[in-house]
Amino acid sequence: MAATRKQQGKTMETSGQADEVRAAIDYGIDIEMLIDNIKRDPGELIRRHQTALNTAEKLREAKYK
Amino acid sequence: MKSNFFNLLERLVRADVDFVIVGGFAGVVYGCTYVTQDIDICCDFSTDNLLLLQKALSDLHAVHRQTPKRKKLELTRANCREYKNLYLDTDIGQLDCLSFIDGVGDYRKVKEGSRIIEIEDMRMRVLNLDELIESKKAMNRPRDKEAVLQLEAIKKLKKQ
Numbered sequence: 001m002a003a004t005r006k007q008q009g010k011t012m013e014t015s016g017q018a019d020e021v022r023a024a025i026d027y028g029i030d031i032e033m034l035i036d037n038i039k040r041d042p043g044e045l046i047r048r049h050q051t052a053l054n055t056a057e058k059l060r061e062a063k064y065k
Numbered sequence: 066m067k068s069n070f071f072n073l074l075e076r077l078v079r080a081d082v083d084f085v086i087v088g089g090f091a092g093v094v095y096g097c098t099y100v101t102q103d104i105d106i107c108c109d110f111s112t113d114n115l116l117l118l119q120k121a122l123s124d125l126h127a128v129h130r131q132t133p134k135r136k137k138l139e140l141t142r143a144n145c146r147e148y149k150n151l152y153l154d155t156d157i158g159q160l161d162c163l164s165f166i167d168g169v170g171d172y173r174k175v176k177e178g179s180r181i182i183e184i185e186d187m188r189m190r191v192l193n194l195d196e197l198i199e200s201k202k203a204m205n206r207p208r209d210k211e212a213v214l215q216l217e218a219i220k221k222l223k224k225q
Contacts, residue, residue, distance in 0.1 A: 037097075
């Protein structure tokens with residue numbers, strides 16, 4: 001499960017992460033999801049993106065029915 | 066319409082189109098968490114390459130997305146040179162083909178600033194992370210600002 005922003009901040013403080021990571025957390029980006037993603041290969045990232053896009057398209061179609 | 070970006074890329078690779086994945090979809094390849102509605106590629110806008118591109122999309126009813134009547138894609142040796150960009154819609158997704166990327170340069174520069182990735186048995190080029198960040202900074206739209214934050218965090222996390 002993705003960490004809350006507060007939890008992410010705590011993780012960052014304890015591990016001394018960089019300003020770039022802090023800036024992303026402050027903006028509201030789910031840094032845990034980024035950490036998970038960078039472990040995946042491009043093929044898996046594209047497949048997962050496709051699944052998310054297909055879901056979004058189905059929801060959009062349902063909205064207009 | 067049901068998008069299938071993997072199939073779209075596969076067609077370009079199999080048809081030997083000279084291209085580099087850029088834009089939001091390149092961010093996805095590096096691990097960005099957003100969902101993008103199209104694929105942006107930078108490609109060689111030579112006549113031969115554009116005709117290969119057209120061949121790759123031949124059965125997908127490709128149209129110019131931004132023309133009033135969604136004009137059919139009908140490239141010929143005579144008209145290829147008229148185009149600097151192609152904003153296409155196909156049966157399996159939107160494909161934007163660009164000849165120049167802000168913050169990076171023309172196709173030659175973009176290709177120099179790219180790397181090869183392997184997906185299943187296919188090899189294709191994607192813009193390097195640094196160049197992608199520069200291109201997003203140059204575009205500077207609200208969604209680009211978020212993309213830059215994600216990409217810079219990814220760059221830092223990859224180093225750790």
